[in-house]
Amino acid sequence: MSINEEAYQSIAEELLQKNVKLVAVSKTKPIEAIQDLYNLGQRVFGENYVQELVEKQPQLPGNIEWHFIGHLQSNKVKYIAPFVSLIQSVDSIRLLKEINKQAQKNNRIIDVLLQVHIAQEETKFGFDEGELDNFFNNNTNDLQQLSSVKICGLMGMASFSDNADLVRKEFRHLKTLFDKYNRLKLPNCQLEVLSMGMSSDYKIAVEEGSTMVRIGSLIFGSRS
Numbered sequence: 001m002s003i004n005e006e007a008y009q010s011i012a013e014e015l016l017q018k019n020v021k022l023v024a025v026s027k028t029k030p031i032e033a034i035q036d037l038y039n040l041g042q043r044v045f046g047e048n049y050v051q052e053l054v055e056k057q058p059q060l061p062g063n064i065e066w067h068f069i070g071h072l073q074s075n076k077v078k079y080i081a082p083f084v085s086l087i088q089s090v091d092s093i094r095l096l097k098e099i100n101k102q103a104q105k106n107n108r109i110i111d112v113l114l115q116v117h118i119a120q121e122e123t124k125f126g127f128d129e130g131e132l133d134n135f136f137n138n139n140t141n142d143l144q145q146l147s148s149v150k151i152c153g154l155m156g157m158a159s160f161s162d163n164a165d166l167v168r169k170e171f172r173h174l175k176t177l178f179d180k181y182n183r184l185k186l187p188n189c190q191l192e193v194l195s196m197g198m199s200s201d202y203k204i205a206v207e208e209g210s211t212m213v214r215i216g217s218l219i220f221g222s223r224s
């Protein structure tokens with residue numbers, strides 16, 4: 001098993017030209033594969049499982065930017081709080097508060113994205129639009145308290161579908177929300193990152209205004 005170097009180089013080049021940040025999603029992949037990609041210049045990696053991330057992180061170079069992109073349970077935040085660069089998958093206020101608490105304990109500010117549910121599938125985590133509206137419009141006081149987190153943007157996953165029109169519509173909707181909340185001036189919020197697009201749909205996502213894509217299988221090969 002090895003990485004697809006050619007695919008990586010061409011994706012990295014394409015995204016660089018478009019000013020889109022590439023997160024290499026390395027879940028289930030061995031540290032050797034991550035090190036190989038690191039050696040080609042990749043510095044930003046995304047993981048979905050706390051235990052896996054905590055095992056890999058100390059075995060790899062210290063200047064890797066680790067993003068957490070999977071569903072995160074509040075009681076596990078403490079394990080990644082000392083080193084994580086960006087938690088992309090914040091899907092509740094309770095989780096946000098716990099991240100704030102653990103950030104404080106570690107004497108740092110943790111950058112986060114709010115995950116928004118844009119797909120048709122019921123199973124995907126994230127705030128729905130009403131909750132998000134409520135969050136941004138009614139939480140100024142709450143947000144003031146959360147001075148150890150910085151809300152840097154939104155993350156979303158489109159439906160797993162080969163209907164490109166549907167996927168495009170979902171990304172476009174997320175971009176609309178991003179632009180809307182972007183304009184609000186709220187404490188500890190500075191929406192600059194719009195994380196959308198994976199192996200199968202990143203091109204559409206970039207066309208619809210993504211600033212960050214999360215790509216696994218195109219680079220590392222499919223997961224078993």
Ligand SMILES: *Cc1c(COP(=O)(O)O)cnc(C)c1O
Pocket residue numbers: 025027048069070157198199200214215216217218
């Ligand atoms: C696994 C995963 C990805 C990467 O998926 P690929 O299809 O392998 O590119 C991106 N984002 C999230 C949230 C994931 O869980």
